Amino acid sequence: MITALLLIPLLGALAAWVIPDNRRRPLVLPVIATLHLGLTVLLLADPPPASLNGWIWLDPLGGLVLLCISLLFTVCAFYAVGYLAYRQERSNRVLCMGLLVCLAAMGLVTVSQHLGLLWVALETTTVSMAPLIYFNKNARSIEATWKYLLICSVGIALALLGLLFLAYSTYLAQQDATLLLSALLATARGLNPGWLHAAVIFLLVGYGSKMGLAPLHTWKPDAYGEAPGMVGALLAGGLVNCAFLAILRVYQVCLASGSTELRFFQQALVGMGLLSMAFAAVFMARQADFKRMLAYSSVEHVGILAIGLGLGNGALFGALFHLLNNGLTKGVLFLTSGNIHRSYGNKTTEVVRGALTRLPWSGGLFLAGFIAITGSPPFAPFISEYTIVSSAFVDGRYLVAGLLLLFLTIVFIGMALTVLPMVMGAPPEEATPSGYRDSLLMVCPPLVTMAIILVLGVWPPAPLLTLLKNGAALLGVPS
């Protein structure tokens, strides 16, 4: 079944390559996405045993990320049919193929239990996303693609060096180098501490730059700002979570190796997380470009994820839940911001005003997404952020908790100053109406996602809670 999970998107990419008709080609996306989502649900309901000598196994952590990716991709796939109908002036072959190849690679990230294989899959997602950021083919999108490709490639190369250091520390410990997660966890206590420490630093820098943790986030505003809305959604909800899964694997190794390395890793995560939130808070205030604002919101939320992981204990449950919530909410925000961008032909708040009047659905959903992502009840991100903050207070980490609350407040105010003028008021006279109207295909996907976020907030389903608990148990929380 896992083979099907990886092969179906690739077959879809092949189909997208073969189909000559630019109008029919995007239909491949929702078909493949629905199959993928169905398979994901089946896999989560009845997880198969490890295969290929333990290389491939869907554990609860991978399952959670897979669920988030599959849901988000399905939403984006239906949206893409509507979006690409508006963009018939250029070929969407590369876009459709890239999306599907990236889906396959993200699936491989979630099921790999060999850190080398995970690295290969993560690098594939980086490369396959590059042509998608470049879809608009103008000077700005070239610049964004170049920065993204170079920074992420170098970052990921450093992570490979970290993996080699990790393998060397196992070689020194038992004269038999391995990167298989189960073997690593079983023998982690005997690892050479010096090499392990170096490995952890390089892996954090490498995967951190891919995830967009400050100060390695510089490519993020550019790439998110210039990519089409649905690509931005997949970057912020898919790739970020894949990189976070890689960091979770490093965390597992640190946890198994004993308290010294774990403490260092946790402190580094909390530090980088707080720095990310501080950067986001500073740059989000008076941000005129609303897509760049969303990018900084993504920097803020990877910061929250890192802090949740760094705090450990009860916050781990919150961090894992936040992974799902942040991914889905970013999907709503990026898709609706794409609609608003399309309608006004501009993405600065100088021109975009009164979106609620002009696009009641997209504007309303954008506003709802803003309320959800800033952690307001009753939406799910409130629950996960609350869990992390309260766990910090329970553990006596008052400084971290205080800073977290402070940054959350600043971000809320900064984001509100951009979002509220955008959606409220009357549309400016000079903004000429473009051909875009809210259509079923471009409103329903974010609407459904918003409904899921609401349901997760007020009544999270029991199987999901079990999955989250099992995931947290793998990270050392007694269940």
Add this chain to the structure above:
Amino acid sequence: MNSLADQLLVLVMLINLVMLGSSRLIFSIRAVAAQGVILGILPSLVHPLSFHLVAITASIILAKGIVIPYLIGDAVHKAHIRREVEPFIGYLPTLFLGAVCTALAFVFAARLPLAPEHRSLLVVPASIATLLTGFLILTTRRKAISQVIGYLVLENGIFVFGLLLTEAMPFMVEAGALLDLLVGIFVMGIVINQISQEFSTIDTSRLRALKEE
């Protein structure tokens, strides 16, 4: 057998310095290709012969020695440029910095807790020196192609370290990493082409429209 490997590693470090001192892009591409071929030969000198080893040697030489240089050479040809002009730091200072980095790599490597059988080899200092050279090229040069070359040198440095651990990286993983590198360079080549069409230059310091006001 190991003395030959050490001589090749010295050659890798000399190529680093040559690249730092050269402004001609075609020359740098050939130098990085030569480095790639040496990297392909090295595993067969350090490890006993096996099918796994032959496959790795062949694929590294094919990818790093032939396909990637061809892809970058093509991009250079299409962009009609020959030289790196006005790097952020001049050639002589970077060459000097490169030499200092190489020396520091030796000092640093001597302090690392290596396995006894790896202490006498030049693998670790060569790896660190090549990594640092890659970073120097990446950060001091303006042209997009020079930055790709810097990235390749950085990758080569990582591959040199991988010599110590051929068993840890199963063939599938190593082949996957090479394939990713190949496709990555291919995409970078396309982007470089687009940059030169859009801006009529591939000077990356012109890429500055996207920033915070």
